[in-house]
Amino acid sequence: MITVLTLLSVLSPAFAGELQSSVAELESAHPEVVQQVSTARLVPNRNGTFRLVGADPDPALALAHLGRALDASLPEAERLAHARFAGATTEDVELVRQVVGWSEGDRVRRAFVAGLLHNDLDLAAPLVELARSGDAVDRRLAVTALVRSPARTTFVDVLVQRVLDEDRDVRHEAVRGLGLVEAPVADVLVARLTDADPKVRLAALRSLERQDPTRALQAAPELLQDPSPPVQRAADRLMQAPLGPR
Amino acid sequence: METRMRVPLWGLALLTAGCSPGSALEWTAEPTSSLVLVVPNLDDDDGNGTPDFRDGPNDDDDRALVSVWSKKKRGELHFEGDPASIRVYADGEHVLGAELGDVGTLPPQKGRKPLEIQIEVLASGPIGTLVLDDQRLTVEGVAPTMGHHLLPTEHVWVLGVDFAFEGYSNASMVDRMEEVLGDQLTVIDVNDLDYPDVWVQDEFETFGWWTPDAQGQLALNLPRDGGLDVFVDDLLGAGLARRNVGRPDEAMSADSGGNIEVTPPITVGGVEYPLGRIYYGNYEESYFGQVYRAPQEPLKAYLADAGMQTPIELDTSWLCVGHVDEFMTFLPDPSAPRGFRLFFADVDAGKSLMQAMPADLSLDRYAPEWPTGHGYGTPQEILDDAVLMAFNDDVQADHLDAQLAILRAELELTDEEIVRIPSLFLEEAYEEGVCGALSLIPGTVNLLMVTDETGEGGRAFLPDPFLRTATAGQDADPLISWWKEALPSGITPYFVDDWDVYHMAQGEVHCGSNQTRTPALATQSSLERWTGSSEEAP
Numbered sequence: 001m002i003t004v005l006t007l008l009s010v011l012s013p014a015f016a017g018e019l020q021s022s023v024a025e026l027e028s029a030h031p032e033v034v035q036q037v038s039t040a041r042l043v044p045n046r047n048g049t050f051r052l053v054g055a056d057p058d059p060a061l062a063l064a065h066l067g068r069a070l071d072a073s074l075p076e077a078e079r080l081a082h083a084r085f086a087g088a089t090t091e092d093v094e095l096v097r098q099v100v101g102w103s104e105g106d107r108v109r110r111a112f113v114a115g116l117l118h119n120d121l122d123l124a125a126p127l128v129e130l131a132r133s134g135d136a137v138d139r140r141l142a143v144t145a146l147v148r149s150p151a152r153t154t155f156v157d158v159l160v161q162r163v164l165d166e167d168r169d170v171r172h173e174a175v176r177g178l179g180l181v182e183a184p185v186a187d188v189l190v191a192r193l194t195d196a197d198p199k200v201r202l203a204a205l206r207s208l209e210r211q212d213p214t215r216a217l218q219a220a221p222e223l224l225q226d227p228s229p230p231v232q233r234a235a236d237r238l239m240q241a242p243l244g245p246r
Numbered sequence: 247m248e249t250r251m252r253v254p255l256w257g258l259a260l261l262t263a264g265c266s267p268g269s270a271l272e273w274t275a276e277p278t279s280s281l282v283l284v285v286p287n288l289d290d291d292d293g294n295g296t297p298d299f300r301d302g303p304n305d306d307d308d309r310a311l312v313s314v315w316s317k318k319k320r321g322e323l324h325f326e327g328d329p330a331s332i333r334v335y336a337d338g339e340h341v342l343g344a345e346l347g348d349v350g351t352l353p354p355q356k357g358r359k360p361l362e363i364q365i366e367v368l369a370s371g372p373i374g375t376l377v378l379d380d381q382r383l384t385v386e387g388v389a390p391t392m393g394h395h396l397l398p399t400e401h402v403w404v405l406g407v408d409f410a411f412e413g414y415s416n417a418s419m420v421d422r423m424e425e426v427l428g429d430q431l432t433v434i435d436v437n438d439l440d441y442p443d444v445w446v447q448d449e450f451e452t453f454g455w456w457t458p459d460a461q462g463q464l465a466l467n468l469p470r471d472g473g474l475d476v477f478v479d480d481l482l483g484a485g486l487a488r489r490n491v492g493r494p495d496e497a498m499s500a501d502s503g504g505n506i507e508v509t510p511p512i513t514v515g516g517v518e519y520p521l522g523r524i525y526y527g528n529y530e531e532s533y534f535g536q537v538y539r540a541p542q543e544p545l546k547a548y549l550a551d552a553g554m555q556t557p558i559e560l561d562t563s564w565l566c567v568g569h570v571d572e573f574m575t576f577l578p579d580p581s582a583p584r585g586f587r588l589f590f591a592d593v594d595a596g597k598s599l600m601q602a603m604p605a606d607l608s609l610d611r612y613a614p615e616w617p618t619g620h621g622y623g624t625p626q627e628i629l630d631d632a633v634l635m636a637f638n639d640d641v642q643a644d645h646l647d648a649q650l651a652i653l654r655a656e657l658e659l660t661d662e663e664i665v666r667i668p669s670l671f672l673e674e675a676y677e678e679g680v681c682g683a684l685s686l687i688p689g690t691v692n693l694l695m696v697t698d699e700t701g702e703g704g705r706a707f708l709p710d711p712f713l714r715t716a717t718a719g720q721d722a723d724p725l726i727s728w729w730k731e732a733l734p735s736g737i738t739p740y741f742v743d744d745w746d747v748y749h750m751a752q753g754e755v756h757c758g759s760n761q762t763r764t765p766a767l768a769t770q771s772s773l774e775r776w777t778g779s780s781e782e783a784p
Contacts, residue, residue, distance in 0.1 A: 041412045043442050044472065046753035047499055047567045049676055051617055053746070054412025080677055088616055110677040117675050118616040140679040148633050169679055176640075180632055206640055230644055237643065 019098075023067030037064045040085075042078050050077040052085050062090035066099070069108045080111040087115020097126045100142075106135065113141045117148060124151065131158050136167035143170055147177030156183045163188060168197045175200055179207025186212040193219055198228030205234050280381075283388040284310040284367045285455040285462050288487035297487065299368045303333055303340035308462075309364035314352075316361065317379045321352040323363075327374015332385060334376070335364040352378075371551070389551055390453030390464045392508040393763030394522040396578045396586060397454075399430070399696045399704065400463075400762045405474070406433040407442045407747060416444070419707075419742040419755070426705060426740060427696065434477055443473025444747055446760045447571070448502035450478045454765020455487075461765040462487065469497040469542060486762075492542045500527055500540030500562065504569035504757050508555060510576050510586040511766075514658050521766045523656070524555045527562025527570050540568075558656045564645040566674045566681035571756050573646065573669070574653075575691050579734035580702045582663055587734065589691050590650060592666035593642035596687060597635070599668040599724055600625045603713065610716035611745060618750065620672065620686060625713075628686070634672060641671050641683055665732055667691050668725055674752070684752050687711050688744065690729060692754035695737075697763070703736020709754040710741040 027034050040055035055065070062085075068074060069083035090096060099112050113130065116123060123145065130142035143162050146155045159181065162174035175192050178185045189211060192204035205223060208216040216238060223235035287299040287308040294301065298308060314321070323341065325332060325348040332343040334350060341363075342350030355361055367373050370387040377383075404423060408415045423431050436442050443449070449470055455462040465481045469492030482488040492501055499505070509522040526541055526549070541549075549557050562568040573591040605626035613623040622628045629635065653659055667690060671683040685692075688709035698704040711725040720726050726741055733739055748758050 039411075041409060041414060041442075043414065043747075043751065044445065045751045046445055046448070046504075046569075046757055047676075047681065051751065053414040053617075054409070057615070057618075084676070085617070107677045114675040114677055118621070120615075137677070137679050141675055144675055144680055152633075173680065176636075180636055202644060203640075206644070210636070230648065233648065234644065 019063075020067060020070055023064060023070075026064060026067075033061065033064045036061055037068060037082075042081055050081045052081050055085055057089045059089050059091040062086045062092065063095065065089070066095070066112065069112070076107070079108055083108045083111035084115040087112040088118040089115075090119065091121060093121060093123065093126070096121070096123055097129075100126045100130045100133075100138070106137075110135075110137050110141060113138060113145070117141070117145050124149070124155070128155065128158055131162060136165075136170060139165060139167065139170045140173055143173040143177065147173065147180065152177060153181045153183055156181050156185065160185065160188055163192055168200060171195065171197065171200045172203050175203040175207055179203075179210040186215050190215060190219065193223065198226070198231055201226065201228065202231050202234055205231065205238070209238060281384045281386065282310050282312055282365060283386055283457045284365055284373075285457060286369050286387045286487070287366050288368075288464070288489065289462055289485050290482045290487075291484045293483065295482065297482070299333075299366060303335070303344065303366075309335065309366045310457075312363050312365060312383070313360040314363055314378060314381075316352060316355060320354050321361075321378050323350045323352055324348060324377040325350075325374055326377060327372075327385075329374075331368040331373050331387075333366040335366070336361055388455055388457055390455050390466075391521045391555055391766060392506070392524055393452065393454050393765065394508045394510045395576050395695045395697055396510045396701045397697060397763040397766055398699045398701060400764055402427055402431045402694070402696060402759060402761045403434055403446050404431065404759045405436055405439075405442065405444045405446055407436050407444060409442075414442075414746055416744065416747040416758070419744055419747075422740055422742050423707060426707075430696070434474075439473045439476060441473045444751070444758050445472065445502070445504070445753060446474060447504045447757045448472070448569075449474035450481070450760065451503040451506050452760065452762045454763065456765040463762050463765070464489065466491055466548070468492060468503055469494045469501045469545065470503075471497060491548050492545045496542060498540035498542075499568045500529060501542055501545055502569060503760065504567075504571040504753070505541065505562065506549065507570055507575070509558075509657060510578070510584070512584065512657055514656065519554060519556065521555055523558055524549050525558040525560060525570060525653075527565075527568055528559040529561060529563035529568060558652065560649050560652060561645070564641065564682055566684045567752050568682070569757070571692050572685065572689055573649070573691060575693060575695070575756070577695060577706070577734060577737060578697060578702050578704070580736065581734065583660065584663065585702075587663050587665050588653065588657075588659060589665045589667055589732075590653075591646060591669035591689070591691055593638045593646065593669060593671070595666045595668040596670040597629070597638070599713075599728065600629055600670065603724060605629075608715045609713065611712035616750075618746075622686075628670070634670075634686075637673050637683075638671055645683075667732075668728060685749065685754065687713065687725065688749045689754045690725060692756040694755050694759045694761070696761070698736075700736075703734065703738075705738045705740065706733070707740050707742055707755050707759075709744045709749060712745065 036056050040052040042050050043053050044050055065082040065086040069079045099109060102109050127142045127145050130138050133139060146152060159174045159177045162170050165171050178189055189204050189208040193201055195201050220235040220238045223231055226232050288297040291298055325342055329343045329348040333340055334342040337353045352361055365385060367387040370389045373385040373387055375382050375384050404420060406420045408417045420433055449472055450468055451466045453464040453466055455464060463486045465478060465488045467478045467488060467490045471494040506526045508524050511520050511522050560570055562570060565572055575589050576586050577589055579587045603625040606624050609624060612620045615621045670686040672686040674681040674684050688711050690708045690711055694707040696705045711723060713725050714722045720741055729739055744755050748754050
């Protein structure tokens, strides 16, 4: 069994080529890691992605999985599966910080971050940083992770910033999150009722229902004229049963 | 397969046909159309790997039989159309079409007996017109149709995986299916594939060829081209044709079989759909800066051409996988107003079920963290997850209700015909961002319906929802109890463990299985409405 302390004594927080060197050192010092990581079987999810089965969720192996994610000789599907698994199982916050700050290897990095959504670590700092990154998918994933955190209210400022993001999906996630924080955000949500994207407008109405049902009901009549049928339906439903969200 | 067609008596040419022994439909009225429908000869009776029509004029099966009179001793038969798509035989001799071109001489008529000609065609759709003297006979290859859940199941496929080392096995599910279905089931050998592609439903869709007294099967190889593609390539055989559709290099999730289903027979607004209506999820997806629309246009066009099954388009963009089988199915129920009920996922029912459970009940299957479980140890933990509950509320209000409204309108469904299944969803993310909704409680609507010969019942294999402790039996499961009350009385349920291989991989039992059904036979009136052919005799 590889302990976290053992790993830390072998590795230095580094990335890409440096990380691969670190993994090689690890595997040389602890050859059983190779078997533990490489014998996991790759099986298809229904949406076309792949996942690992039979992989040991020992956090000490997360680095080795990340090493396989960086192995260019492997098929991309396998690399992404290892990256996702590493994100879900790591307990090394410094490693997370290194990964999210990695400026290359977009899909592997994103897969790792997607895996973080299954991780109970306190990852506020790296995720807040990621929510401000230059990559829209990273921002989407980071905002989603922050919203899912029990401490989401502490990230209100980040979410308020992200409702003005240039990426529709980032705005959508941030608007959804604002419906679940304990903070006075109704004004922000009202402003999003005129967002250029119908998905964001719908989420804004739903979140406003949660935060301030009275103001949502006030906004509903005008939204009956929204060009988007889902927004119209949501407004109509609100006016039919103005008792707050379901 | 032999098709016999009765057509009108007119002039000096009498085209008649009798029904083959044991045919299911008899022509009792004087027909008005000079039309012969032929099942395309695309199966492989001789097992040489080639559709039989392409083997040349050797296969004496799969032909339509028509009796003719000629004004002349030796009639001259002409064909208007592409002769490469037809062969005509008389007295067992190949006389016209394909290798012989568009003109042929019939053998001499003997006394007052009509000549019997046989017609073989290459494809579905309009083939052309046979002309004998001043008589004309329209020939069409009948279109294949999808089999709805009120049609008897003929055969079922599932992939068997048993990797004990990795704890990845569907052996208990497959064993149960084998026990119940026996020879009706084929378990695909995983060693025949490059990787354990368990999504048998998604790789191909099955259709039936039908004419009033002949039938066959077609496996439509969908553009998915996953690990099961090699299996589908081998499906061509006696009575089973295969064709490809779509562009594999542009395949999206919605091009999969789990996203293409069909309603039972229905009449809506006075319009009869005797073979039901196809329905599928339709959406746009942006991938690496390019917009893809799914299902692909060639696939949508193919489905639109399926006989009389005018498609209904639903929105499945809110789902991670994006298939209609994730939230709805139709089941036979003779006690229902129109002989079926729609079983439809419902979040409110799911929350009510969860609230009625002991708050601290150990949900041992759900408790482990991903990728083994969902990280929820008790019903209360699920209900206390504000993000999860808000997401489910939005799924119900913004998506499920909207799709049900479409179905109500398109099918004139009443409340009595709708059964709401307790369901809860979660949201998954992957390297492109948030993926969409997946089943948190195993999607029990995603079931395999094995219909019996009556078409009114049968056996259903459903995912075990495991809403109980590890040591409790299925009798203790509230959702299983719910299903036993809700299922039509003619359906026997089997709840199978699909958790590791299917549920945690974004699918369930229906996704992991496929089947053929006895092709449906249509009525004369619906047949003529579809073909648009009711020619007056010259």
